Amino acid sequence: MAGPYARAVTQPPDFPQTAEATAPPLALHRDANFRRFWFGEAISQFGIEVGVLALPVIAVTLLDATESQVGYLNAAAFAAFLFVGLPAGAWVDRWNKRSTMIRANALRFAATLAVPALWFAGVLAMWQLYVLAALIGIGRVFFDVCYQSYIPFLVRPSQVSDANSKLESTAQIARMGGPALGGLLLKFISAPVLMIIDAVGYLASILALRGVNDDEQPHDRAQQTRLVADIREGLAFVAQHRIIRAITMCTGISNFFGTMLMTLVSIYVLRLLDFSPAVLGFIVGAGAVGGLLGAVSARHIGEYVGEGRTIPLAALLIAPAMALVPTASYLPERWMQIGLLVVSEALFGFGVIVYNVIQVSMRQRACPKRLLGRMNASIRFFVWGVMPLGALAGGWLGEAIGVVATLWIAVAGQALAALPVIASPLRSMREFPDPPAD
Structure with missing residues (x-):
C-alpha cells in the first residue's frame, strides 16, 4: 500500500557466548x-x-x-x-x-x-x-x-x-x-x-x-559475485508463491493509483479548495492517527476475523477512504470539506497499516529465512517502482482532464487493487502457512 510501512527481516547474528552475552539482557530503555x-x-x-x-x-x-x-x-x-x-x-x-x-x-x-x-x-x-x-x-x-x-x-x-x-x-x-x-x-x-x-x-x-x-561482521568479498543470481532467486520465489504474488499485485496496483491521488492532493487542497498549508498539514497528520490505531488493533483484528481474511478486507477499505477526497469538493461549507478530508486520511491510514502489518507477517512466515531479504527487496522493487509512474500519470491526467476527474480515476483504479487478494486463497484462510524447509 502507499507508504513505506513494510519492514524487511534478516536472520539475527550469532552472538558470542561470553559471560556478558549469556547474562540477562539489559532492558532497551536502559541500554x-x-x-x-x-x-x-x-x-x-x-x-x-x-x-x-x-x-x-x-x-x-x-x-x-x-x-x-x-x-x-x-x-x-x-x-x-x-x-x-x-x-x-x-x-x-x-x-x-x-x-x-x-x-x-x-x-x-x-x-x-x-x-x-x-x-x-x-x-x-x-x-x-x-x-x-x-x-x-x-x-x-x-x-x-x-x-x-x-x-x-x-x-x-x-x-x-x-x-x-x-x-x-x-x-x-x-x-x-x-x-x-x-x-x-x-x-x-x-x-x-x-x-x-x-x-x-x-x-x-x-x-x-x-x-x-x-x-555486524565484515562481509566475505568472495561471496559478492552472485548479485544477478541472488536477485533472480528472490524474484522467482515471489513469482511462484501464489499468496505472495497476489499480495504483490494488490500492493503494486494500490500504490500506482494511490500515488496518482497523492500527487494531486497538494494542488487540490492548496489551489482548488484554497486552504492554507497549515490545513494541509493538519489533514496529513490525521492519516498518522489512523495508522497508529491500525498498528494497535491489527493483531486483534487478525485474531478475530482470521489472518488471511483480514488482508482482502483491509484492501477493500482503501478505495472508499480515497473516494472521500474528491467528494469533499462537492460540499458547500469549508468546515465540512476539512472534516471529510480528515476522515479520509484517518481511514486510509488505518486500512493501510492493518493491511501491511498482516501481510508482512504472512510474508515473513511463508518465506524461508535465507530468502527473506531478497524476497522483500523484490517486492519493494515492484510495489514502490510503480510509484513514479503513478506520479507521472496523475500529473499528466490532472492537467489534461482536471484534478477532480483524475482523483475519481485514481479511486476507481484503487477499487481494482483488491481483486488479486480476493481471488486468492486468503479470502478463506484463517491462519498463514508455515514456510517450506530451507
Missing part, C-alpha cells in the same frame, strides 16, 4: 547504545515529518507548478525505487549497514540544504527541484533498506520485536504531529526555511549513528 540510536532516529523522524510539506508547497505556491510539473517532482522523488530498488537489497547485504546509513543521510542532508540555498540565491527552478528530489530519493532507498535490516545487529535476538515496536511507535507519533506542526510553522516562516528543519533531522541521525556500536 545506552540503543537509546542513542532511538533518540537520534526520533529527532530525525520528527524533523523529516515537519518538513514533509516543504517541497510540494514550494512547487505549488512559490514556483507556480502545473499539475504535470508536480507529477514530475513526485516521480523524481520515487524514481530511485524503480531504478536501484531491486539491486539495493543485494548491495546492502554486502555493505556495512551503519556506514551506508550515514552516507545515505549525508546525501539527503546536502540535497535538502541545497533547496533553501538556491531559493535565497534567487535561482531556484523546478528542474533543480527534480534533481534534488531524485538525490533525496536515492538516499532514502539505501537508508530504508539498511534500516529494515539493522536492528538484529543492534540488539539481541530476543529484543528485536521490542526494538521495532519502540521505533515504529516513535515514527507514528512523528507522523501525527510533524506535518501539522510544519503546516503551522508555514504561517510564520517560508517553505525553504522549513527545509532547514528537515535537514536537521538527517544530521541528528548521522550524529547518533556515529556513536552507535553493533555486532
Whole structure:
C-alpha cells in the first residue's frame, strides 16, 4: 500500500557466548547504545515529518507548478525505487549497514540544504527541484533498506520485536504531529526555511549513528559475485508463491493509483479548495492517527476475523477512504470539506497499516529465512517502482482532464487493487502457512 510501512527481516547474528552475552539482557530503555540510536532516529523522524510539506508547497505556491510539473517532482522523488530498488537489497547485504546509513543521510542532508540555498540565491527552478528530489530519493532507498535490516545487529535476538515496536511507535507519533506542526510553522516562516528543519533531522541521525556500536561482521568479498543470481532467486520465489504474488499485485496496483491521488492532493487542497498549508498539514497528520490505531488493533483484528481474511478486507477499505477526497469538493461549507478530508486520511491510514502489518507477517512466515531479504527487496522493487509512474500519470491526467476527474480515476483504479487478494486463497484462510524447509 502507499507508504513505506513494510519492514524487511534478516536472520539475527550469532552472538558470542561470553559471560556478558549469556547474562540477562539489559532492558532497551536502559541500554545506552540503543537509546542513542532511538533518540537520534526520533529527532530525525520528527524533523523529516515537519518538513514533509516543504517541497510540494514550494512547487505549488512559490514556483507556480502545473499539475504535470508536480507529477514530475513526485516521480523524481520515487524514481530511485524503480531504478536501484531491486539491486539495493543485494548491495546492502554486502555493505556495512551503519556506514551506508550515514552516507545515505549525508546525501539527503546536502540535497535538502541545497533547496533553501538556491531559493535565497534567487535561482531556484523546478528542474533543480527534480534533481534534488531524485538525490533525496536515492538516499532514502539505501537508508530504508539498511534500516529494515539493522536492528538484529543492534540488539539481541530476543529484543528485536521490542526494538521495532519502540521505533515504529516513535515514527507514528512523528507522523501525527510533524506535518501539522510544519503546516503551522508555514504561517510564520517560508517553505525553504522549513527545509532547514528537515535537514536537521538527517544530521541528528548521522550524529547518533556515529556513536552507535553493533555486532555486524565484515562481509566475505568472495561471496559478492552472485548479485544477478541472488536477485533472480528472490524474484522467482515471489513469482511462484501464489499468496505472495497476489499480495504483490494488490500492493503494486494500490500504490500506482494511490500515488496518482497523492500527487494531486497538494494542488487540490492548496489551489482548488484554497486552504492554507497549515490545513494541509493538519489533514496529513490525521492519516498518522489512523495508522497508529491500525498498528494497535491489527493483531486483534487478525485474531478475530482470521489472518488471511483480514488482508482482502483491509484492501477493500482503501478505495472508499480515497473516494472521500474528491467528494469533499462537492460540499458547500469549508468546515465540512476539512472534516471529510480528515476522515479520509484517518481511514486510509488505518486500512493501510492493518493491511501491511498482516501481510508482512504472512510474508515473513511463508518465506524461508535465507530468502527473506531478497524476497522483500523484490517486492519493494515492484510495489514502490510503480510509484513514479503513478506520479507521472496523475500529473499528466490532472492537467489534461482536471484534478477532480483524475482523483475519481485514481479511486476507481484503487477499487481494482483488491481483486488479486480476493481471488486468492486468503479470502478463506484463517491462519498463514508455515514456510517450506530451507
